[in-house]
Amino acid sequence: MDTFASLYEGFAVALTWQNLLLALLGCFLGTMMGALPGLGPANGVAILIPLAFTFGLSAIAALILLTSVYYGAMYGGRISSILLNIPGDEPAMMTCLDGYPMAQAGRAGEALALSGVASFVGAFFATWGLVFLAPLLVQIALLFGPGEYFVLYTLAFATLGGIAATNQAKSAFAAALGIGIAMIGVDTQTGVQRFTFGEVHLYDGIDFLIAIVGLFALSEVFVFLEHRGSREQGKDEAKMKIGRVTPSLSVLRYCTPAMIRSTVLGFISGVLPGAGASLGSFLAYSVEKQVSDPRSETFGKGDPRGVAAPEAGNNAASGGALVPMLALGVPGSGTTAVLLAVLLTLNIQPGPLLFQNNPDVVWGLIAALFIGNFMLLALNIPMVGLFTRVLLVPTHILMPIVAMIAFIGIYSITGSTFELTMMVLFGALGWILRKLDVPLVPIILGILLGNEMEVNLRRAMTISNGEWTTLFDSWLAIILWTIAIVGFVLPIFLGKRVKRKMKEAEEEGPLSD
Amino acid sequence: MMSDRVLGGVGLALAVFYAWAATIIPEPFSSDAIGPDGFPMIIALVLGLSSVYFVLKPDPEPQWPSxxxxxxxxxxxxxxxxxxxxxxxxxxxxxxxxxxxxxxxxxxxxxxxxxxxxxxxxxxxxxxxxxxxxxxxxxxxxxx
Structure with a gap:
């Protein structure tokens, strides 16, 4: 009952006019960003962090705004999947498979409404999962000493590539790059300069916001410049008739088992390290296909269950991904890494102590997620037509605006040319690394967690008088090491196969025509 | 193939540079067991090892733009x-x-x-x- 009392307090925090308005604004912006191809949850939240910071919002208000954007983007991704057959963000990829055929058959409105409901079911129950699971995880996390924390961070990096990673060396390279960048600046333990080479701007280290905005948002501009023209096709089709946007009860009832199964699967893959929303929606879709349509007669041709499953799955996963992020301070995906950046910007260190010291922040946030869910349902069913119109704005108008907002954000927190130049460099680096298939998320996570990881290692070593065996001498540490090693090694054998399956699913579907 | 080898070469150079930069970190007055340069050395090692892997087993060439x-x-x-x-x-x-x-x-x-x-x-x-x-x-x- 303790949980319910905390949740009640949370609602008291979230239910102020200012917070409700921010949640609404966040949901609206998020859905719009999710809907626009090329602007996903991660870069959507990233460009807003510096702004939320400079507006002087309180921690809880800023957090409510940005997590609403996060949830909203997860809802919004499906809109362009269904109407344009272009996923608005990566997790919405699977929604194309049955959503677009439904739209072609004149059932676009129905598909949008159904996927809206499925998103709601996934996100709503995943938020309940968060309510119950996070405090349990906190109990375990309280047993962690500095050594265990170091291993936990190692685990986070080892599993970040996920089961579908094809080249673990590239994940390791990216993580090392990020951690290496984090080392720049004054060493917090001894006060000596590291890797600054006398450059005053580097004394405080490189602000992670500069890296995130550059790597995620600016590199996207370069990608669009590279593919100019080739991504514009299909835009006219957004004008297609949407039809009725109320889901019929019979279809909803027909899809209910699919939504339930997918919510559970999605939530689990969200919580587990190295899975995340994309895998959540992929798993949900493939399992649903196995269960409901083993001879593949209707899936891929516009089966409503094929729309409901991945949407429930990816939204449940995005809720589940908040569990390790809040309870352990270790995000498992790119977008939650960006949310961790939000917390760190606000000077909030997530982890078990957050639940003890700032319960108002945690529970206010969770309450805001519940409220945001209802807002999103309201925004996404009757008002979905409004968001489909956003899709008609051409990329060449939109991307420059995104780039400028990124510049304004960074300029407003640093006010210096040096930092802007640095952001542009990160943008170029991001583009090159994306070309080379080096994942960007480990870099971000490295910059965010690098110092914390080092501090814990050094603390553990100090306690043990420099004895390295301290990193292996508890059961918890051994379990964590095992997961880390399995999580790193398994994709080496399975990664190619899983990736191929995901590709095949994509190609069987309408994406190939 | 070639791109990954270049990446490996650059990464290796970066790792060496990073390790060298770690050795010139000034000695602090009071130090702990592994000091301010211990962890960066581990990072340089990971950076170097993964770079060697790129050189030895490069991925297929990405599609570079014209x-x-x-x-x-x-x-x-x-x-x-x-x-x-x-x-x-x-x-x-x-x-x-x-x-x-x-x-x-x-x-x-x-x-x-x-x-x-x-x-x-x-x-x-x-x-x-x-x-x-x-x-x-x-x-x-x-x-x-």
């Missing part, structure tokens, strides 16, 4: 660098009109549309962020 697309990206990069430099000189509004119009044009709009989008974006963002939200954007000689 030379003119590459030049396109290069120019955009130059314009962005330029923007960072001239922002304090020209002020937010003028600098932003130029860069937005340039990017819009290069992303495939007609010149007139590009200029309109430049002016619209710049003035719109200025009104929104400086006048309504009260952020201080870069001021030029005319005060905006």
């Amino acid at each position: 030379l003119n697309r590459l030049a396109e990206i290069g120019f955009a990069l130059l314009v962005m660098f330029g923007y960072a430099q001239v922002l304090p000189v020209l002020g937010f509004v003028f600098a932003t009109i130029i860069i937005t119009a340039y990017l819009t044009w290069r992303l495939g709009a007609r010149p007139l549309t590009a200029i309109l989008n430049g002016v619209g974006t710049s003035v719109g963002l200025f009104v929104l962020f400086e006048l309504i939200f009260g952020l201080s954007l870069a001021d030029g000689p005319l005060g905006f």
Whole structure:
């Protein structure tokens, strides 16, 4: 009952006019960003962090705004999947498979409404999962000493590539790059300069916001410049008739088992390290296909269950991904890494102590997620037509605006040319690394967690008088090491196969025509 | 193939440089068991090992854009660098009109549309962020 009392307090925090308005604004912006191809949850939240910071919002208000954007983007991704057959963000990829055929058959409105409901079911129950699971995880996390924390961070990096990673060396390279960048600046333990080479701007280290905005948002501009023209096709089709946007009860009832199964699967893959929303929606879709349509007669041709499953799955996963992020301070995906950046910007260190010291922040946030869910349902069913119109704005108008907002954000927190130049460099680096298939998320996570990881290692070593065996001498540490090693090694054998399956699913579907 | 080898080479150089930079970290007055250079050394090692892997087992060649697309990206990069430099000189509004119009044009709009989008974006963002939200954007000689 303790949980319910905390949740009640949370609602008291979230239910102020200012917070409700921010949640609404966040949901609206998020859905719009999710809907626009090329602007996903991660870069959507990233460009807003510096702004939320400079507006002087309180921690809880800023957090409510940005997590609403996060949830909203997860809802919004499906809109362009269904109407344009272009996923608005990566997790919405699977929604194309049955959503677009439904739209072609004149059932676009129905598909949008159904996927809206499925998103709601996934996100709503995943938020309940968060309510119950996070405090349990906190109990375990309280047993962690500095050594265990170091291993936990190692685990986070080892599993970040996920089961579908094809080249673990590239994940390791990216993580090392990020951690290496984090080392720049004054060493917090001894006060000596590291890797600054006398450059005053580097004394405080490189602000992670500069890296995130550059790597995620600016590199996207370069990608669009590279593919100019080739991504514009299909835009006219957004004008297609949407039809009725109320889901019929019979279809909803027909899809209910699919939504339930997918919510559970999605939530689990969200919580587990190295899975995340994309895998959540992929798993949900493939399992649903196995269960409901083993001879593949209707899936891929516009089966409503094929729309409901991945949407429930990816939204449940995005809720589940908040569990390790809040309870352990270790995000498992790119977008939650960006949310961790939000917390760190606000000077909030997530982890078990957050639940003890700032319960108002945690529970206010969770309450805001519940409220945001209802807002999103309201925004996404009757008002979905409004968001489909956003899709008609051409990329060449939109991307420059995104780039400028990124510049304004960074300029407003640093006010210096040096930092802007640095952001542009990160943008170029991001583009090159994306070309080379080096994942960007480990870099971000490295910059965010690098110092914390080092501090814990050094603390553990100090306690043990420099004895390295301290990193292996508890059961918890051994379990964590095992997961880390399995999580790193398994994709080496399975990664190619899983990736191929995901590709095949994509190609069987309408994406190939 | 080649691209990954180059990445490996660059990564290896970076790892060596990083390890060297770690050795010149000044000795602190009071040190702990592994010191300020211990962890960076581990990082340099991971960086180096993964780079060696790229050289030995490179992935298939990615699809690099054609030379003119590459030049396109290069120019955009130059314009962005330029923007960072001239922002304090020209002020937010003028600098932003130029860069937005340039990017819009290069992303495939007609010149007139590009200029309109430049002016619209710049003035719109200025009104929104400086006048309504009260952020201080870069001021030029005319005060905006």
